[in-house]
Amino acid sequence: MKKFCFFFLPCMMAAWTFSAQDTSAVTADTLAVAVTDTSAAGPQPVEVLKGEEIGKYRRSSLYTVLIRHSNAKYGNTIDSVFMMMQTPDKFNNHDLEIKSFESSARKARKVVNEIRGTEKDPNISDIDRFIDETDAAKGMIAKWFDRDPVTGAFDIDLVMERGYYDASYADIEEADANIRGRAMLADAGFDLIGRTFMLVNDITFVDRGETSSKVGAGLMAGLSLIGKALSIAKDDETYEVIGDASGAVAGAVANEFAGYKVNIISYLYRLDWDNAMLDKFLADYWFDSCAPDSAKRAAFDESELFTLSYVGHTMTSAANISSKSFSARPLHEQFLKVCTRALDKAIVELQREYDEFKVNVPVYSVNGDGTVDVKIGLKEGVNSRSVYEVLMKDVSSGVTQYKRVGLLKAIPGKIWDNRFGAMEEAIMLEQEGVAEDSTADNTARQPEEDSVEAGNAFLDATTFQIMSGANEIVPGLLIREMKIDREKQ
Secondary structure (H helix, E strand, O other), rough: OOOOOOOOHHHHHHHOOOOOOOOOOOOOHHHHEEEEEEEEEEEEEEEEEEEOOOOEEOEEEEEEEEEEEEOOHHHHHHHHHHHOOOOOOOEEEEEOOOOEEEOOOOOOOOOOOOOOOOOOHHHHHHHHHHHHOOOOOHHHHHHHOOOOOOOOOOOOHHHHOHHHHHHHOOHHHHHOOOOOHHHHHHHHHHHHHHOOOOOOOEEEEEEOOOOOOHHHHHHHHHHHHHHHHHHHHHOOHHHHHHHOOOHHHHHHHHHHHHOEEEEEEEEEEEEEEHHHHHHHHHHHHHHOOOOOOHHHHHHHHHHHOOEEEEEEEEEEEEEHHHHHHHHOOHHHHHHHHHHHHHHHHHHHHHHHHHHHOOOEEEEEEOOOOEEEEEOOHHHHOOOOEEEEEEEEEOOOOOOOEEEEEEEEEOOOOOEEEEEEOOOOHHHHHHHHOOOOOOOOHHHHHHHOOOOOOOOOOOOOOEEEEEEEOOOOOOOOEEEEEOOOOOOOO
């Protein structure tokens, strides 16, 4: 994006309304194209999103952090694997340079549920110290406004990019203090700053077998080759402990490694951001490259305005139970799969508990048989008991709002298994001659402590039945989980 000098008018901000739930989808009538479904049931008209618009919707932003236990079993391995994990694709990556910090505890502590998440929780104390020492909240604001580390100047390129705002800087500059002017700022993406989160994860390795020493020896001996390769490629010693435990090492310890699981405790924080903070930021700290201001630069450096608020926590786990073929794969691949799935499960649980953290995704297609396809699945916690509301953008009042126009429910047997590594596992199971819907298949593909509904990795979306609003639902409208049956998820 071409750089421009940008000046805000304070009056534009005076009554700007924020909403943690507001998200924007591109206009539906610009996205829908007619295609033909040539299924066995015969040709049926289908409306789908244009290919270039599938991922074009406004997301919350996420900064993921790990609490390290370097002295714990496989603590360094967990740290290295965590650095390889990608930000979940339903969020914008808002990671800062520092991605982990050491626990103050000499070993992992057992904390009773009553004090977990309170000031007596040792992890909370460590997180508070990390936030203060790294100035994490200020760093997250600096990233939003692309602060130049040398000059201290800001710009709004990232705000507009994440807001999918196509108008010019001049359009925003010309916005006045009326309702539409403030709505324009929200449409540009500034409202997304208030939906920025930090997720701090405490991941521990749990031995459920009787041969942990053998597994440990195999892991530490085998996790070197790929670690050296990654370190050379990335010029980063972080990856030195990761290796490709292939050949004899993998074969010797694969079965023992399958007896492990990881536990994860995830703590969710939200970046504090409202009208008053934006006004102060613009008045006291903002300057761009066209108008350097050393006083404002120093004021931002010394500011204590920006903070993070604790939202809540969740505890879950994932086990390394896979097909026989996958269990023979390099151990770092198995470990990456387990940790990624554990983090995905934690995010789902937090979204179900805290509305402000819920993600919205667009309807991908409206099918000729009256069903709807959406590109979410088991990774996002989809099951046949949860209900999703369909949201339509409404600007009739001059301020962007969202109204419910329909309800959806996933159809059993048409739920996409989009979890990390699911497709590869499904192919291996197929090659092993295991029927996809058999008991053996379910056992092989699901951790034994899970009761995750069966999904199909060969799909590319989940199909939903329309419970209400059939005449209103079109591709591009957003859906959000609104109700969940909490019995045995």
